[in-house]
Amino acid sequence: xxxxxxxxxxxxxxxxxxxxxxxxxxxxxxxxxxxxxxxxxxxxxxxxxxxxxxxxxxxxxxxxxxxxxxxxxxxxxxxxxxxxxxxxxxxxxxxxxxxxxxxxxxxxxxxxxxxxxxxxxxxxxxxxxxxxxxxxxxxxxxxxxxxxxxxxxxxxxxxxxxxxxxxxxxxxxxxxxxxxxxxxxxxxxxxxxxxxxx
Amino acid sequence: xxxxxxxxxxxxxxxxxxxxxxxxxxxxxxxxxxxxxxxxxxxxxxxxxxxxxxxxxxxxxxxxxxxxxxxxxxxxxxxxxxxxxxxxxxxxxxxxxxxxxxxxxxxxxxxxxxxxxxxxxxxxxxxxxxxxxxxxxxxxxxxxxxxxxxxxxxxxxxxxxxxxxxxxxxxxxxxxxxxxxxxxxxxxxxxxxxxxxxxxxxxxxxxxxxxxxxxxxx
Numbered sequence: 001x002x003x004x005x006x007x008x009x010x011x012x013x014x015x016x017x018x019x020x021x022x023x024x025x026x027x028x029x030x031x032x033x034x035x036x037x038x039x040x041x042x043x044x045x046x047x048x049x050x051x052x053x054x055x056x057x058x059x060x061x062x063x064x065x066x067x068x069x070x071x072x073x074x075x076x077x078x079x080x081x082x083x084x085x086x087x088x089x090x091x092x093x094x095x096x097x098x099x100x101x102x103x104x105x106x107x108x109x110x111x112x113x114x115x116x117x118x119x120x121x122x123x124x125x126x127x128x129x130x131x132x133x134x135x136x137x138x139x140x141x142x143x144x145x146x147x148x149x150x151x152x153x154x155x156x157x158x159x160x161x162x163x164x165x166x167x168x169x170x171x172x173x174x175x176x177x178x179x180x181x182x183x184x185x186x187x188x189x190x191x192x193x194x195x196x197x198x
Numbered sequence: 199x200x201x202x203x204x205x206x207x208x209x210x211x212x213x214x215x216x217x218x219x220x221x222x223x224x225x226x227x228x229x230x231x232x233x234x235x236x237x238x239x240x241x242x243x244x245x246x247x248x249x250x251x252x253x254x255x256x257x258x259x260x261x262x263x264x265x266x267x268x269x270x271x272x273x274x275x276x277x278x279x280x281x282x283x284x285x286x287x288x289x290x291x292x293x294x295x296x297x298x299x300x301x302x303x304x305x306x307x308x309x310x311x312x313x314x315x316x317x318x319x320x321x322x323x324x325x326x327x328x329x330x331x332x333x334x335x336x337x338x339x340x341x342x343x344x345x346x347x348x349x350x351x352x353x354x355x356x357x358x359x360x361x362x363x364x365x366x367x368x369x370x371x372x373x374x375x376x377x378x379x380x381x382x383x384x385x386x387x388x389x390x391x392x393x394x395x396x397x398x399x400x401x402x403x404x405x406x407x408x409x410x411x412x413x414x415x416x
Contacts, residue, residue, distance in 0.1 A: 060267045082248040103295075128248075142246075147215065
């Protein structure tokens with residue numbers, strides 16, 4: 001068994017290797033780590049295990065085929081995979097391609113700036129740590145809202161909290177995540193932060 | 199480009215989580231195409247999705263999972279899937295790409311239907327959870343007060359409209375729930391073109407003709 005890397009940057013390097021030279025060893029490691037997570041995510045958001053397995057396999061084939069489009073300055077591997085899995089699931093359900101925002105006019109840079117990539121990967125690690133460290137109650141609510149397990153009003157019914165409280169708790173949790181990310185980042189990097197609090 | 203009335207975090211989070219109806223996906227994707235700040239906020243929510251997935255439980259795979267995937271990968275030529283992202287350079291694209299794709303054409307080719315008083319619409323599609331349409335309102339023309347049963351999202355693509363004390367221009371999104379009775383007026387100067395998404399909870403299929411009727415009668 002090869003060593004299992006733990007760091008976002010390592011995963012990003014591997015995915016880049018898959019895109020640049022069809023690196024099968026790197027793909028195998030990515031598969032072992034992410035395929036079970038993608039499948040769990042798909043089950044969590046409503047697919048039955050069999051459909052989730054098929055959808056996950058589609059996703060992993062897409063990962064191989066589109067690896068050359070992955071830009072470590074724009075997303076972590078987990079985020080990139082998450083968006084592919086989400087879109088694939090919706091396409092399957094709708095039998096039509098999901099609308100996605102227009103790509104930025106300047107497009108992916110031919111040579112992603114190393115500094116940008118590193119900054120984004122570090123921001124994302126802070127976000128992941130912040131997610132892991134959220135108080136249980138807040139994390140639970142964010143997950144439920146995010147995975148669509150329950151609508152806001154259903155969460156209210158289940159927890160006995162009024163709707164306004166639910167919404168402000170979710171907002172609070174999101175704000176905490178943003179603060180956690182901004183706390184030691186001097187500059188604004190790569191789109192993970194926002195100046196606007198809606 | 200930044201906007202005055204941006205798309206809200208609730209819609210962006212719904213889009214990131216993949217929980218919105220198709221019509222709402224379309225208006226969010228279009229709004230994000232016109233607003234770099236919204237794009238940044240969307241990236242943040244998607245990063246959150248990635249973080250939750252990374253940190254969540256794992257599901258057991260089928261025994262032949264990896265072999266299956268590798269077989270499929272090896273069955274296709276390595277280079278046949280490289281897709282140059284097709285960018286259509288346009289002098290001044292009124293419709294952002296997701297909208298052009300939904301319509302299958304450019305603004306010039308939209309099949310407008312007159313609905314009275316110079317106002318035109320083109321229904322783009324929808325399901326029981328929401329319907330998306332393009333509206334074209336002549337400069338200075340008021341849209342008669344119209345109630346809605348659900349929430350109405352209006353994204354300006356061209357021109358501008360005034361609603362009460364607020365002005366909405368390209369990239370701005372107005373959200374009006376069923377308690378709002380409003381009377382948007384297209385600003386002077388040019389025709390206002392908007393993407394409008396309405397919730398039509400429960401019984402949309404039977405409502406399609408009624409909605410059309412409602413517009414024909416205004």
